[in-house]
Amino acid sequence: MKIRKIVQNFNIKIFIYFLIIITAIYTLAFTWIFNLKDDGYILADWLINYQDGGFKRRGLSGSFFFILQDLTGIRLNYIVYFFQFLIISGFFVVYTRLIKYKLTDFLYLSLLLSAIGFVGLLNTVTYVGKKEFIVFLLFASFTYLLDNDKLSRAKEYVFCILLFVSTLLHEVTLFYVPYFAIALYLKTGKLEYTRYVKYFISVGIPTLLIMLFGKNVNEGMSLEILSKRGVHPTYGIFYWNIDERQYIKEHINEYKLYFISLAISIFHIEYYLKYLNGRKFLSILLIGAFLFSFPLFYLAIDWGRWMYIHMMLMIVLFTLMLRLGGSIYAYEPIVKNKKFYITLGIIVLSLLYRVEMSGYGFTFEGILYRAFVAPLELLNKI
Structure with a gap:
């Protein structure tokens, strides 16, 4: 009886707020740690620049930060983190505002726990501190304006400019732009090809x-330029000299x-879509979005990262289909039925396994392992 009472009174919305806070703090804290270590991926990727050889992919951010350092005299590590902090925390704030008055249920929570x-x-x-958070923030803001009927044509063109700039910051923006078109379709319920074309042209x-x-x-x-500016990465993007397709073949x-x-995630998404109206066409659109990103899986080794971005x-996209509630704590009470037990099974499985950014795509070293097993293993080594 006690377990049943706990389940019935479990406030899903409060738990989501808690998860947002924990994830945001964790992400910002480890981004800070990586920046202080002159990390060759988390920090250095933001410092690719045009000063070394001219125009190149991702180079806009580094040149921008160099200008700021010349103007302020502040260490690059701090300048970069300031913008990372704004972008990452901005995403979590906008996402919180998106779900603030929405009725969240146990199945939607399972997506966050994936x-x-x-x-x-x-x-x-x-996964922390990387430039895809720019895409997350842009898409969350775009979705928020859509959801609140505030996306004017002028604002839509502003987003096109931001998508253009975002692509210069990281080319990954190109491969996820279909989500902007899908969000617009979900809101309007009609296909507006001329509006979609703007997004694709922008990237x-x-x-x-x-x-x-x-x-x-x-x-x-690049390394000499960074060294003079007080950053000394010893590995990472500036040392990258790997044939990524060959690497995948060698580690097949x-x-x-x-x-x-991927199979678990597809089942998870399809099970979620089962309870949505118009799920068949939405499934087709989401498959199209995944196929649009397929070149990333062919060209680059970070398969886990590409799946994570999707x-x-x-998670942000589906907020458009959540019903409005009466307060910021509104949620749909849990009912113990077949749907509940299948969702619970999905959540338990999600917490058991881990998807590495590159390399191993499935290991039983998920959050449960990291919370309960890894600390004991560490104590045994002391």
Whole structure:
């Protein structure tokens, strides 16, 4: 009886707020730690610049931060973290506002607890601090304006400009732009191809410029330039010299494990869509969005990261289909039926496994392992 009472009185919305806070603090804290260590991926990726060899992919951010350092004299580590803090915390704040008055249920909560959802950040520390948070913030803000009927044509063009700039900051923006079109369709209920074209043109033009005129990330002077500016990465993006397709072939047995995680995630999303209206067409759109990102899986080794970005964007996207509640604590009470037990099973499985950014695509080292088993293993080694 006590367990039944706990289940019935479990406030899903409060738990989601708690999860948002924990995930945000964790993400910001580890981003700070990586920045102080001059991390070659988390920090250095933001410091790719045009000063070394000219125009290149991702180089806009580094050149911008160099200008700020010249103007202020502040260490690059601090300047970069200031903007990372604004972007990351901005995403979590906008997402909170998105769900603030929405009725969340146990099945929606399961998406956040997916091994490649919010829990993915807690499972895999290398997900923190990366530039996809720019896309998360843009998409969450776009969705929020849509949901509140505040996306004017002028604001829509502002987002097109931001998508253009975001692509210059990281080309990953190109591969996830279909979500903006899908969100617009979910809101309006009709296909508006001329509006969608703007989004694709906004990311397509900078991508084409990068392909035609872009230099290498490191043209030979990047490490020297950073050293003079007080940053000394000893590994990472500026040292990257790997044939990624060959790397995947050589580690194919590890990469095959991603198909287990992908299969679980597909089942999870399809089960969620089962309870939505118009799920068949939405399923087709989401499959299209995944296929649009397929070149990433062919060209780059971070398969877990690409899957994680998809899940995070879908978590935001599905807020458009949540019903309005009467307060910020509104939620749908849990009913112990077949749906509850299947959802509970999905959650338990999600907490059991982990999806690494690259390499192993499925291991039983999820959040439960990291919370209860790993500390005991560490104590035994002392």
